[in-house]
Amino acid sequence: MHAIYRWVWTLGPGNPMIARIVQGGSRRAQHLWVRMGYLGALIALVLVGLLSGGGMQPQVSLTDLAKSGTWVFGIVAYGQVILVCLLAPLFMAGAIGREQQGQTFDILLTTPMSNLQIVLGSLLGRLFFILALLLSGLPLFAVLLVFGGVPIASVFVAFAVAALTAISVGAVAVTISVLRAGGRKAVFMFVVAVGAYLIGAYALDVVLLRRVAAAADSTTWLTPLHPLLVLEASLNSANYRAPGPEVTGDLPWLLRFYLGRPFAAFAVLSLLGSAVLMVVSSLVLRQLPSLGLGEPRWLRWLKRKLRLPVAEGGGERRRPGRDVWQNPVAWREANTRGKVMSGIAARWGFAVLALGAGAGLLAAYHFEALPIVPGPGGRPMPAHELFHAALLTLLLLEVAVVTMVAIYMSAGAVSKEREDGTLDLMLTTPITPRFYIWGKLRGVVSFLSLLIALPVLTLAMVAVYSLAGPAMGWEQATWTYSGVTAGGGRVTTQAPMVLPEAPLLLLAMLVPFVALCVMAGMSWSIKARGVLGAVVPTVGIVGVLALVLGLCGVQAAASVAFVGPVLNAFSPATNVMMVINPYEHVAGFAGNEGMSRMGLAAAAGIAAVGYSGIVYAMLMGMVRGFDHTVRKLSGTG
Numbered sequence: 001m002h003a004i005y006r007w008v009w010t011l012g013p014g015n016p017m018i019a020r021i022v023q024g025g026s027r028r029a030q031h032l033w034v035r036m037g038y039l040g041a042l043i044a045l046v047l048v049g050l051l052s053g054g055g056m057q058p059q060v061s062l063t064d065l066a067k068s069g070t071w072v073f074g075i076v077a078y079g080q081v082i083l084v085c086l087l088a089p090l091f092m093a094g095a096i097g098r099e100q101q102g103q104t105f106d107i108l109l110t111t112p113m114s115n116l117q118i119v120l121g122s123l124l125g126r127l128f129f130i131l132a133l134l135l136s137g138l139p140l141f142a143v144l145l146v147f148g149g150v151p152i153a154s155v156f157v158a159f160a161v162a163a164l165t166a167i168s169v170g171a172v173a174v175t176i177s178v179l180r181a182g183g184r185k186a187v188f189m190f191v192v193a194v195g196a197y198l199i200g201a202y203a204l205d206v207v208l209l210r211r212v213a214a215a216a217d218s219t220t221w222l223t224p225l226h227p228l229l230v231l232e233a234s235l236n237s238a239n240y241r242a243p244g245p246e247v248t249g250d251l252p253w254l255l256r257f258y259l260g261r262p263f264a265a266f267a268v269l270s271l272l273g274s275a276v277l278m279v280v281s282s283l284v285l286r287q288l289p290s291l292g293l294g295e296p297r298w299l300r301w302l303k304r305k306l307r308l309p310v311a312e313g314g315g316e317r318r319r320p321g322r323d324v325w326q327n328p329v330a331w332r333e334a335n336t337r338g339k340v341m342s343g344i345a346a347r348w349g350f351a352v353l354a355l356g357a358g359a360g361l362l363a364a365y366h367f368e369a370l371p372i373v374p375g376p377g378g379r380p381m382p383a384h385e386l387f388h389a390a391l392l393t394l395l396l397l398e399v400a401v402v403t404m405v406a407i408y409m410s411a412g413a414v415s416k417e418r419e420d421g422t423l424d425l426m427l428t429t430p431i432t433p434r435f436y437i438w439g440k441l442r443g444v445v446s447f448l449s450l451l452i453a454l455p456v457l458t459l460a461m462v463a464v465y466s467l468a469g470p471a472m473g474w475e476q477a478t479w480t481y482s483g484v485t486a487g488g489g490r491v492t493t494q495a496p497m498v499l500p501e502a503p504l505l506l507l508a509m510l511v512p513f514v515a516l517c518v519m520a521g522m523s524w525s526i527k528a529r530g531v532l533g534a535v536v537p538t539v540g541i542v543g544v545l546a547l548v549l550g551l552c553g554v555q556a557a558a559s560v561a562f563v564g565p566v567l568n569a570f571s572p573a574t575n576v577m578m579v580i581n582p583y584e585h586v587a588g589f590a591g592n593e594g595m596s597r598m599g600l601a602a603a604a605g606i607a608a609v610g611y612s613g614i615v616y617a618m619l620m621g622m623v624r625g626f627d628h629t630v631r632k633l634s635g636t637g
Helices: 004-013 015-027 029-053 062-094 097-101 105-110 114-138 136-148 152-180 186-212 229-234 251-258 264-289 297-305 328-335 341-366 383-411 415-420 422-427 432-448 451-474 502-527 531-557 562-567 571-580 593-634
Strands: 310-312 316-318 478-484 490-496
Touching: 004 114, 004 502, 015 114, 029 062, 029 105, 029 531, 062 136, 062 152, 062 186, 062 229, 062 490, 062 562, 105 328, 114 152, 114 264, 136 152, 136 422, 152 229, 152 264, 152 432, 186 229, 186 341, 186 383, 251 264, 316 531, 328 432, 341 383, 341 451, 383 432, 383 451, 383 502, 383 531, 415 422, 432 451, 432 502, 432 593, 451 490, 451 502, 502 531, 502 562, 502 571, 502 593, 562 571
Parallel strands: none
Antiparallel strands: 310 316, 478 490
16 A cells, blocks of 8 residues: 555655656746736636626626626636647647757656656646646636526536646647657647647537537537537537437447536546556657657658658668758748648648638538527527628637747747757858848748638638629528618618628738737747747737737727728737628628728728838847847857
């Protein structure tokens, strides 16, 4: 018994890896700012939810207050899981790679610590900070209970789903770090893969699987494998519930448990899968140098086609020559990032899933196969409203993924080179600070061009459908709008599902916005010694900017004819909403459609010029202070 207790103690609380990571990270100011920023984001979500739900009006009944509390709780619960999925790679992906970059990895393997201690300590030590983030939001959930309408069991379910998601994502990240012997290179692949799974699996369940299920409001076999679907099944059981015994009674007990109890199945699969990954990681930890030898012929052929390094003969790795751009820094950022098979597969896999989800959504709408969703008053939501809502969700997820990847990549653009010593070597060349920073910006944006193109192409598919619909006799390509004009009269018109110029309007805003995210990340990357110290303030700045401009822009666009759309165009989230359906989000759009469309184009141009001006000003500021900042951090200034 004593031996078992000692073994558990050395793996858990007495693990020196956990003690070192927790004690070292708890003393860093950036971890405090992460917790404060996370709690601030949750508070902002609560305030926005209460404002939109009418819970902060002067005269509000207890029933309305309870409804607002339920609505806000759902927003915060879903947002919490999404934030965990986005923040977990930041804390977890460098679990083993950071040890190797600090040249302590080889020393770590010579200690008496077992493989399981190293792997489990890396997981639990960094998982501590994610669980601390979740606990920081517990008082906020307790306040929501005062409003009523939220069972206390739902609060624990929401936290359990978020915690289990963090454990699963952390286990996968540590395994990737162990197998690849470097977690930072896997951050891009990991973020894209998580985003692609959240988008693709949810769209597959909503568009296809629910329609072939036993009932329209029944969960599917995919529900226990997706955290957002598990949340929906637990918090919205009236419209999305597990099948009853009359459906699963004849199935084996394991399938009855899997289909009939989605949350319990999700918990078991998360914990069991994480345990299996930890065991596999511990088995291969000290065998990393022997992995990857003797590549098969098909793998070498595929690597040559993808222009990846190929092990030839005695293990020498060769690659064909390449033409370098006039700016080698830009070429290096655009062509050497993510050039591993897993990174390429993740990037193109996300592209295929995103475009496939858009095409599937459009096909479901055209063939009238969208699910029946209750709208206000309990009536079924019209097909065009449901399509606009689903399209908005898909585009927002795609924009969120490209924004987070841009921040992650730019935050490590300079600090990574400072850590591995290549920045000092590069500064001895004739490369000037302006040449270096501009090359970084151009290279990262060029590398992100595929992800930037995804929401534009998704919107372009709908725009082409709207253009070709009237000629092909497709009634679904238009919808009937009936509203009030700016002069107070009523107008009814046949509106296209999406304006033909909508993809161009989105592209005009998205490219400079991504460039702004890259510049913000690089600005903090130059000042910070590590990637975490650059990512946290960048996410905070970009998030506050989008939130403030979005809240102001939505109200202004609905009340002011020209200034409102201009202000709204500066926020990516609300701009997407305005571009998809300007008839209902722009004041007086249907009353004077020609001038209103010209106003939207002018708003997109102003937003593009404004963001470009900010990027140029930041570029000049970074160039002027580059030498001083680099010397200061290197200890020579």
